[in-house]
Amino acid sequence: MALPEQKQSQIDERLSDLTLPEGGVWSSAARADALDRLRAMGLPVRRDEYWRFTDPRGLVSSDAPAAKVLVTDEAPIFEIINALKIVFVDGVFDADQSDDLTLEAVDIQRLSDAASTDIHWAKDIYGVLEARGQSPVQRPLAALNTAFATDGILIHVTGKVSKPINLIYLHQSETSDAILHHCIKLDAGADVTVLENGPAAARFNKVMEVEVADGAAFHHVRTQGRDHERSAATHMFTRLGTESTFKSFTLTVNGVLTRNECVIELTGDDAVAHVAGAAVGDGDFHHDDTVFVTHDAVNCESRQVFKKVLRNGATGVFQGKILVKEGAQKTDGYQISQSLLLDGDSQFLAKPELEIYADDVACSHGSTSGAIDEDALFYLRSRGVPSSEAQDLLTLAFLAEALDEIEDEDIAAVLLERLDGWLSRRRAT
């Protein structure tokens, strides 16, 4: 079907200054397919059903909106966690700052190296999970990523990995426009934790595809923060086998525009998928979580827990869907999205959706917006806690349910400490 005229000219213009990267047989085919998908879909516009709450212009424009690099003496957040470091600067792998990419039970390769080969395990994942995730909801920015990404990391996990893999995204150029594409393949029974942090670039387009085989466990903790003017569109696509586990948590602080999409497909029985996020936004901050969970197997559990604290005109968006396919009996689906609005200028837009074609399921969803509980605030103040400190304590308490989704206590403690530090520093200024 032909695109509407406006979308056609938009995509033509965007593609006019992009060329498909050179590569081996598998990657060239994957990129060509992705380009076809992208041409057929066009780029998102505000009128599209899933972009009504988020203006995509800054994400689709030919040039990335500039973003100043925040100067800070703050150490990268996961510095104290013993992990294998993989560093990207403005979306380009930096071998000097990265650790040696060898670790027991895991094979790590740079996408640009793997893409030049003719045969690679990644061919069954790269662009494949993304393509599956294009229906029923289109995600053109992910197809654009698959077509044009030249860098990223491919991780094949064969067993239990002894320490987390930490992807660090440094931002140095005010006009950088980074595209990264990662593929992670977990063999049966494998277990790995992947961390991500850093502003990445002025504009960041990232796709992570994760194939979780039977009995495997994937843990993911990410922070997006710092640079106030940065923008990002990220996608996670995952497919889960029998009795496998997927747990992902994202903390977002700052950033003018962030769209995080997570597409989860539960294809094996007894699989578990939890996706959670905490966002703290101030002023010119727009944060969008768009989640789609498909239950296509028996006795699977999914949880979506999203909390946003918004002030000074910040905007939060949540679009979360649970689709229970025919035959996906004994599904346990849960979804909660909540915002704490610290003033009347901020807004939270939520679109929770359930679509269920099985009759023996338990699915619940809820969405709330509220201000700080005045009674709790007075109670704290009456015990001597100053108003601003009491407000921060209640803010952290509000975020606690999302932070509780992080299983690793050390990592959770690092996040909490950082969050607490941010709040108290803002109090001091």
Add this chain to the structure above:
Amino acid sequence: MLEIKNLHVQLEEEDKQILKGVDLTVDAGQLHAIMGPNGSGKSTLSYVLSGKDGYEVTKGSATLEGQDVLDLEPEERAAAGLFLAFQYPVEIPGVGNMTFLRTAVNAQRKARGEEEMSAADFLKAIRARAKELKIDADMLKRPVNVGFSGGEKKRNEILQMAMLEPKMCILDETDSGLDVDAMKLVSEGVNALRNEGRSFLVITHYQRLLDHIKPDVVHIMADGRIVKSGGPELALEVENNGYADILAEVA
């Protein structure tokens, strides 16, 4: 210690006078009880003294050791030594009871220019006091008042009072919702804190609490004023005859 003079208070939202000239002086080391029928303004008095929003003082004053408290923020009143044990303690999901107490203790110390309490000293102090009030480790870890029974909430109020060591303690119907055993426990907690430097204002409907916590002075409040004051025997009179006789007598 606490000196209230001709205090007039109305609701901010509506033109309704609640306190119509309260005069009350509590000396250091004394325990005063305020009794009175529903709607007489007892709880309003406790809220106004602790600084809750929604009330407007139209006339009169309240001072703590000579310092005007009505102009202070609630946290400043707390740091100055004022404590209110709530009639309905507030549940705060997500904030651990212990974290809450340590934050409060240290915030008050900081406000007074004192050194913060070390984690070890704090733990030692809270364990000893929790034990006296039969508050177990689990209750200390749980979020503030969440899932606590009525009795547990009131014991938790007394625990906070014991940790914060205020000079002027106001207890707003601390006996409501307590069974006999819990009332005894709470009373013992209060009595343990009584000393010559600390004063109490105990608001209650029932004389029973005053069997356990012996007041120096009992006040009867009605229609926004203290209408009668006397010794402990006044509470017994209320218990036996209700308020009607007293109110008729002062009318």
